[in-house]
Amino acid sequence: MRRPPIDAQLARAIAAILIWAAAQSAAAQLSGTVAGVTDYRYRGVTFSDRRPAAQAGLTYDDASGWYAGAFGSTVRLDPPPGWARSRFQAIAYGGYALRIAPGVSLEAGGDYSAFAGLSGFNYGEVFVGASAENVSGRIHYSPRYFGTSSNAVYGEINAAHPLIDALRLSAHAGFSRYRYDYAYGALYGVTPTKNIFDARIGVRADIDRFQLEVAWVGISDHSAGYFITGRTTPNGLVASVSLAF
Amino acid sequence: MLRLPPPHFRPDAGYVGGYATQSGSAGRRRIAEDLAARFKLRIVDNWPMPALGVVCFVMEAPNDVALQPLIDRMALDARVESVQVVNLFRVLAHDDPLYRLQPTATAWHLDELHRVATGRDVRIAAIDSGVELDHPDLRGRILFARNFVDAREGVGEMHGTAVVGIIGARADNGVGIVGVAPDAQLMALRACWQNSLSEGAASCSSFTLAKALQFAIDNGAKVINLSLGGPRDRLLERLLAVAASRGAVIVAASDPGAANGGFPASLPDVLAVAADDVHDAPEATYLAPGRDIPTTLPGARWGLVGGSSYAAAQMSGLVALLVDLAPDQSAQQLRATLSTSDRAGASSRPRAIVDACAAVARTVGACACGCRFARGDVATPTH
Numbered sequence: 001m002r003r004p005p006i007d008a009q010l011a012r013a014i015a016a017i018l019i020w021a022a023a024q025s026a027a028a029q030l031s032g033t034v035a036g037v038t039d040y041r042y043r044g045v046t047f048s049d050r051r052p053a054a055q056a057g058l059t060y061d062d063a064s065g066w067y068a069g070a071f072g073s074t075v076r077l078d079p080p081p082g083w084a085r086s087r088f089q090a091i092a093y094g095g096y097a098l099r100i101a102p103g104v105s106l107e108a109g110g111d112y113s114a115f116a117g118l119s120g121f122n123y124g125e126v127f128v129g130a131s132a133e134n135v136s137g138r139i140h141y142s143p144r145y146f147g148t149s150s151n152a153v154y155g156e157i158n159a160a161h162p163l164i165d166a167l168r169l170s171a172h173a174g175f176s177r178y179r180y181d182y183a184y185g186a187l188y189g190v191t192p193t194k195n196i197f198d199a200r201i202g203v204r205a206d207i208d209r210f211q212l213e214v215a216w217v218g219i220s221d222h223s224a225g226y227f228i229t230g231r232t233t234p235n236g237l238v239a240s241v242s243l244a245f
Numbered sequence: 246m247l248r249l250p251p252p253h254f255r256p257d258a259g260y261v262g263g264y265a266t267q268s269g270s271a272g273r274r275r276i277a278e279d280l281a282a283r284f285k286l287r288i289v290d291n292w293p294m295p296a297l298g299v300v301c302f303v304m305e306a307p308n309d310v311a312l313q314p315l316i317d318r319m320a321l322d323a324r325v326e327s328v329q330v331v332n333l334f335r336v337l338a339h340d341d342p343l344y345r346l347q348p349t350a351t352a353w354h355l356d357e358l359h360r361v362a363t364g365r366d367v368r369i370a371a372i373d374s375g376v377e378l379d380h381p382d383l384r385g386r387i388l389f390a391r392n393f394v395d396a397r398e399g400v401g402e403m404h405g406t407a408v409v410g411i412i413g414a415r416a417d418n419g420v421g422i423v424g425v426a427p428d429a430q431l432m433a434l435r436a437c438w439q440n441s442l443s444e445g446a447a448s449c450s451s452f453t454l455a456k457a458l459q460f461a462i463d464n465g466a467k468v469i470n471l472s473l474g475g476p477r478d479r480l481l482e483r484l485l486a487v488a489a490s491r492g493a494v495i496v497a498a499s500d501p502g503a504a505n506g507g508f509p510a511s512l513p514d515v516l517a518v519a520a521d522d523v524h525d526a527p528e529a530t531y532l533a534p535g536r537d538i539p540t541t542l543p544g545a546r547w548g549l550v551g552g553s554s555y556a557a558a559q560m561s562g563l564v565a566l567l568v569d570l571a572p573d574q575s576a577q578q579l580r581a582t583l584s585t586s587d588r589a590g591a592s593s594r595p596r597a598i599v600d601a602c603a604a605v606a607r608t609v610g611a612c613a614c615g616c617r618f619a620r621g622d623v624a625t626p627t628h
Contacts, residue, residue: 029276032271057256061269065250067250071255095254102296103295107251111254129254209270244269244271244272245272
């Protein structure tokens with residue numbers, strides 16, 4: 001039987017999000033982006049073999065604080081021989097964000113990431129976070145990171161600093177800690193536990209509905225790649241252009 | 246105003262989170278355009294106000310439309326967080342040219358106060374008309390200058406230049422005057438526009454003032470000077486409450502022609518200041534020197550000014566000195582320090598003549614001016 005292009009469970013979840021969003025109150029806000037990136041970096045690791053990728057996202061914000069969204073990106077994931085390749089990733093997410101003071105908010109939510117043709121690597125996460133006007137932090141926890149039987153924690157801090165009116169400096173620092181399955185560790189000679197830092201610093205410009213960004217992305221372990229990527233990730237510059245709608 | 250949802254997780258390319266990002270702005274613009282079409286309005290401007298969790302869209306109605314019924318109908322739309330009319334405000338200064346010629350009064354012993362404090366590194370936002378940035382007494386003194394009225398740069402107007410000079414003109418430069426807080430960091434935020442080149446009158450609107458207030462809040466203003474008044478304004482009231490909750494001290498000129506000093510002076514979080522020659526100032530108003538005050542004027546000039554605008558400017562400078570001395574004190578503590586300044590030794594009066602020396606002495610717990618008392622005593626000037 002032909003494998004469906006994307007996990008049926010995720011497709012149903014995204015469809016449910018869209019239907020739910022369309023049915024909600026008039027006080028809600030629906031927004032989206034389409035983007036092109038020179039290299040799709042996921043937590044510092046290339047998911048597009050350092051080649052350009054196309055992305056799109058849709059977010060629903062309810063006036064009560066509930067939110068939900070869907071995101072898709074082209075990818076070039078080539079795990080070791082014996083596994084299929086994947087050319088598309090989809091993420092469904094949702095949660096609740098609460099403003100606790102002027103300019104300060106907390107959130108809790110979850111997301112589910114799926115890979116076309118490689119549904120065995122699909123995984124879900126839960127996260128909690130806090131945001132202020134120019135800074136945010138979040139901790140993600142996945143009980144089955146990339147479909148393995150191992151859990152993973154990812155913490156991130158993000159900041160933006162206005163330079164001039166439409167120009168901002170953006171920065172991101174992330175730390176991931178995860179374990180490989182014993183079988184994978186034995187097979188590919190990797191240590192069972194990995195601690196990886198990633199960072200991103202860039203300049204972004206808002207021009208009408210377009211956002212342009214050039215950023216340097218670095219990672220503490222160049223050989224680090226999730227098993228699914230099948231390749232190494234050097235530090236380097238990435239650029240993106242996105243259109244909000 | 247439309248709701249600005251709290252920031253949250255988004256996997257979009259390069260998204261870094263935080264209120265400062267523009268995510269979702271296109272969606273809100275779409276809602277605003279739909280509202281404008283439905284109510285036959287024209288969108289003039291918009292800007293986010295993360296401190297309030299709203300995005301403000303300014304819309305213009307046709308001249309023949311009654312505003313209040315329109316506002317009432319718009320308020321019923323579930324997408325609208327709040328809606329109000331754009332109010333007009335005016336600066337509070339004497340317009341009489343001869344008033345400037347009256348004798349000078351000096352009461353605060355600045356020389357002695359400046360031995361104790363100069364307002365060093367205290368950020369003061371003067372929300373006013375334009376300031377002449379290259380005035381000999383102000384050159385290099387302005388940390389930030391922003392124009393929220395139009396796109397012009399370097400607009401030097403009378404009222405703003407005079408207010409900022411009183412607050413923080415450079416000291417010991419051999420020319421002109423000494424600001425009350427000569428080492429404070431000054432933010433010259435143009436939210437008002439001069440009505441005529443020949444007088445100190447200027448007007449401001451709800452949305453230019455809101456933009457300037459938002460900027461002051463975002464950039465850590467510890468003192469916000471509002472030498473202006475007008476009708477009660479809900480948007481400004483909310484922004485001022487946020488500023489106060491973040492520890493900013495708001496000083497506003499009391500309007501002698503308005504009940505309770507007008508808005509924003511009548512707000513509980515605001516230090517209302519009137520000129521000390523006003524006989525019927527509202528209760529809980531501070532009285533500061535309000536006439537014949539030498540200050541900076543456009544055209545690299547100096548001159549005498551008077552009115553509650555300038556009384557408030559002096560109070561803002563004094564507050565900066567007190568913050569310099571005790572950075573952690575709250576606005577309530579500052580108010581108490583200033584309120585009990587009664588030279589006659591009586592209990593605090595509802596309309597207090599500000600005694601700067603006594604306020605500084607209370608803050609540092611030691612003598613400040615003409616010191617006749619031991620440390621710990623409340624010192625008063627020796628006249």
